[in-house]
Amino acid sequence: MLTIKNLHAEVDGKEILKGIDLEIRKGEVHAIMGPNGSGKSSLASVLAGRENYTVTQGEVNFDGKDLLELSPEDRAREGMFLAFQYPVEIPGVSNINFLKTALNEIRAYKGLPAMEAKEFLKLTKEKQQLVEFNANLMNRSLNEGFSGGEKKRNEILQLAMLDPKLGILDETDSGLDIDALRIVAGGVNKLRGPEKSFLVITHYQRLLDYIVPDFVHVLYNGRIVKTGTKELALELEEKGYDWLKEAEVHV
Amino acid sequence: MTSDITTPFYQYILDGGNGLTPKEDVLYGVRQDALARFRTLGLPDLKTEAWRYTNIQRVLKEQPFVLQQQALPVTAAQLAPAFIPELSCYRAVLVNGHLQPELSELPAAKDITITKLSEATQQKGFKTFFDKHPHLADQPFAALNTALFADGLFIELKANAVLDKPLHIIHVYTLTQHAFLQPRHLWIAHPHASATVIESTLGLHNDAVAFVNSVNEVVLEENAELWHYNIQNAVQNSRHINQTAARQETYSRYHHYNFALPQATMIRNNTSVALTGSYTETDLHGLYLANGNQHVDNHTFVDHLVPHCNSNELYKGVLLDTANSVFTGRIHVHQDAQKTNAFQQNNNLLLSEKATINSQPQLEIYADDVKCSHGFTVGQFSDESLFYLRTRGIGAEAAKHLLVNAFAFDITDQVHIPALQHYLTEEIRTVISN
Ligand SMILES: Nc1ncnc2c1ncn2[C@@H]1O[C@H](COP(=O)(O)OP(=O)(O)OP(=O)(O)O)[C@@H](O)[C@H]1O
Numbered sequence: 098m099l100t101i102k103n104l105h106a107e108v109d110g111k112e113i114l115k116g117i118d119l120e121i122r123k124g125e126v127h128a129i130m131g132p133n134g135s136g137k138s139s140l141a142s143v144l145a146g147r148e149n150y151t152v153t154q155g156e157v158n159f160d161g162k163d164l165l166e167l168s169p170e171d172r173a174r175e176g177m178f179l180a181f182q183y184p185v186e187i188p189g190v191s192n193i194n195f196l197k198t199a200l201n202e203i204r205a206y207k208g209l210p211a212m213e214a215k216e217f218l219k220l221t222k223e224k225q226q227l228v229e230f231n232a233n234l235m236n237r238s239l240n241e242g243f244s245g246g247e248k249k250r251n252e253i254l255q256l257a258m259l260d261p262k263l264g265i266l267d268e269t270d271s272g273l274d275i276d277a278l279r280i281v282a283g284g285v286n287k288l289r290g291p292e293k294s295f296l297v298i299t300h301y302q303r304l305l306d307y308i309v310p311d312f313v314h315v316l317y318n319g320r321i322v323k324t325g326t327k328e329l330a331l332e333l334e335e336k337g338y339d340w341l342k343e344a345e346v347h348v
Numbered sequence: 349m350t351s352d353i354t355t356p357f358y359q360y361i362l363d364g365g366n367g368l369t370p371k372e373d374v375l376y377g378v379r380q381d382a383l384a385r386f387r388t389l390g391l392p393d394l395k396t397e398a399w400r401y402t403n404i405q406r407v408l409k410e411q412p413f414v415l416q417q418q419a420l421p422v423t424a425a426q427l428a429p430a431f432i433p434e435l436s437c438y439r440a441v442l443v444n445g446h447l448q449p450e451l452s453e454l455p456a457a458k459d460i461t462i463t464k465l466s467e468a469t470q471q472k473g474f475k476t477f478f479d480k481h482p483h484l485a486d487q488p489f490a491a492l493n494t495a496l497f498a499d500g501l502f503i504e505l506k507a508n509a510v511l512d513k514p515l516h517i518i519h520v521y522t523l524t525q526h527a528f529l530q531p532r533h534l535w536i537a538h539p540h541a542s543a544t545v546i547e548s549t550l551g552l553h554n555d556a557v558a559f560v561n562s563v564n565e566v567v568l569e570e571n572a573e574l575w576h577y578n579i580q581n582a583v584q585n586s587r588h589i590n591q592t593a594a595r596q597e598t599y600s601r602y603h604h605y606n607f608a609l610p611q612a613t614m615i616r617n618n619t620s621v622a623l624t625g626s627y628t629e630t631d632l633h634g635l636y637l638a639n640g641n642q643h644v645d646n647h648t649f650v651d652h653l654v655p656h657c658n659s660n661e662l663y664k665g666v667l668l669d670t671a672n673s674v675f676t677g678r679i680h681v682h683q684d685a686q687k688t689n690a691f692q693q694n695n696n697l698l699l700s701e702k703a704t705i706n707s708q709p710q711l712e713i714y715a716d717d718v719k720c721s722h723g724f725t726v727g728q729f730s731d732e733s734l735f736y737l738r739t740r741g742i743g744a745e746a747a748k749h750l751l752v753n754a755f756a757f758d759i760t761d762q763v764h765i766p767a768l769q770h771y772l773t774e775e776i777r778t779v780i781s782n
């Protein structure tokens with residue numbers, strides 16, 4: 098599904114990603130953990146196509162396509178979705194209109210006609226229930242004045258609506274109370290399937306109790322310094338990241 | 349008046365103007381006075397405060413031009429693109445400022461009089477209000493219009509009349525040579541009357557330049573209500589000076605919306621309201637969306653002469669390419685005008701580094717018990733918002749369109765006719781996607 102080879106990227110002339118290798122196969126869930134500033138969001142940004150990052154070396158293959166060649170919108174249309182760590186507020190663009198536009202642009206790319214109003218409403222209702230999203234928020238401006246938790250739920254609602262092949266969740270659990278966390282994780286679990294993959298960025302092992310990953314990677318100073326299974330998350334929770342500094346030296 | 353361009357222009361107008369009106373014309377005296385006023389006021393240049401950012405001399409350069417141009421034939425098919433889809437309305441079609449009854453669909457005469465202004469000079473309403481608006485007195489282009497106008501629309505809504513459908517006025521311009529046109533209108537809404545009037549423009553000529561200097565006096569008598577939409581679009585090779593001067597009596601409500609869209613080269617709007625009766629409501633709302641080399645200048649003036657009036661002004665601008673815009677918002681609250689509420693806001697979205705905006709409020713407040721505010725912003729698209737939309741599969745074009753619509757929403761959302769709202773949204777879409 099996603100193959101990253103020796104990925105280097107910089108922003109404002111500063112190297113942030115320093116050689117990342119990662120392979121995510123269909124149906125797998127990978128978690129990335131790591132201290133603040135280690136480059137987790139940067140990796141997500143580079144994958145989504147944020148323009149201020151420059152890839153200096155390496156390659157990324159997404160389901161047979163050279164990902165780095167694609168515009169951000171084409172990456173999304175090919176089935177990549179990034180749930181933002183900090184979703185933006187866009188006054189004046191209604192949530193529902195935004196979702197409809199996004200859905201239909203993706204459909205048009207695939208050669209499908211715009212979705213019928215009735216069908217769209219049905220889909221929206223269904224996905225809203227999946228993440229227990231307050232229906233009143235649908236007609237409000239996109240994320241404007243939403244609470245932190247509402248914004249995060251909205252990201253997962255969009256993910257559910259757009260039905261991507263690869264969902265990247267950047268700290269979707271931060272700022273959620275335990276009930277919201279359970280709902281969001283439950284939503285993701287319902288979306289899991291043999292054709293869908295997830296990359297879950299988190300600081301907290303507790304999320305991984307709900308979304309059980311196949312692999313856990315530790316990102317440290319722009320590199321993946323350790324890969325393990327879900328037990329690694331527990332170990333990190335216990336010991337922190339300091340012991341990995343040693344590991345980095347040896348890489 | 350020493351510049352190469354204006355001296356002949358000025359002279360030409362004075363000479364031409366002198367010969368246009370025969371002595372036996374009922375307006376002969378009024379026109380001669382106006383011409384004398386124009387001579388005293390002179391043609392503005394960049395040193396004239398109100399014209400500092402609009403180089404009017406630069407746009408007067410096409411010569412020779414004619415000072416009057418009769419209507420040329422226009423077919424129904426040529427007119428059709430100016431229709432607003434799905435809008436059920438009456439229609440008044442003017443060609444080069446002359447009403448064309450055979451192209452129009454006018455409402456029944458029991459509620460409303462719609463005639464050529466040239467045929468209304470004996471009407472009481474004309475005699476009472478024509479050229480009487482206080483804000484026109486010191487305007488050189490208004491004086492010029494009074495001196496030279498050929499025709500325009502006279503609309504009189506009778507007392508208590510409620511027009512059941514909007515009236516769509518289509519100003520068609522079709523020229524074979526450069527022309528300096530002076531349409532002149534007078535609209536009167538008598539007590540308790542109400543109506544919606546939509547103006548829009550259509551150009552059918554290619555190379556000839558239309559310089560349109562129009563004046564519209566609007567009178568709202570007691571408790572009258574008027575929704576006035578002015579859409580300036582679809583006339584290439586044109587320059588417009590448009591003066592809309594309204595006056596409001598007690599309890600009247602005037603909702604003015606201006607949409608300045610491509611393709612005119614230059615648009616200068618002097619939109620002014622004199623509040624002569626108390627307890628009035630005034631909305632002055634504008635959206636200017638300028639592209640290419642367009643220059644759009646909105647001068648607004650709300651004159652609070654009496655107590656207890658509310659005025660609300662919001663102008664929003666979206667500027668592309670090398671477009672230029674000017675906004676000047678004058679609010680004058682006279683000493684007697686206690687309990688005035690006067691709000692003004694001008695927000696701009698620059699979509700190009702080469703576009704420019706000049707904005708200045710002019711607040712002159714001489715009463716102490718009033719609420720007034722003003723504000724001005726210039727912004728760019730947030731890259732962050734654009735990126736967010738694109739990561740959802742929304743192409744850069746569509747994303748921009750969503751964001752421009754979001755910006756314009758405060759204005760378009762207030763358009764109270766769905767078909768018109770839809771039409772305007774589509775016009776915006778067309779401009780953004782070009
Ligand atoms: N525009 C930028 N200019 C310079 N440095 C940047 C820029 N954007 C990010 N960085 C730097 O890149 C590094 C990685 O940031 P990133 O946001 O990827 O970290 P993170 O692992 O997601 O951290 P957190 O856990 O706090 O979310 C940080 O040192 C950050 O300061």
Ligand SMILES: [Mg+2]
Binds near residue numbers: 137138139182267268
């Ligand atoms: Mg981060």
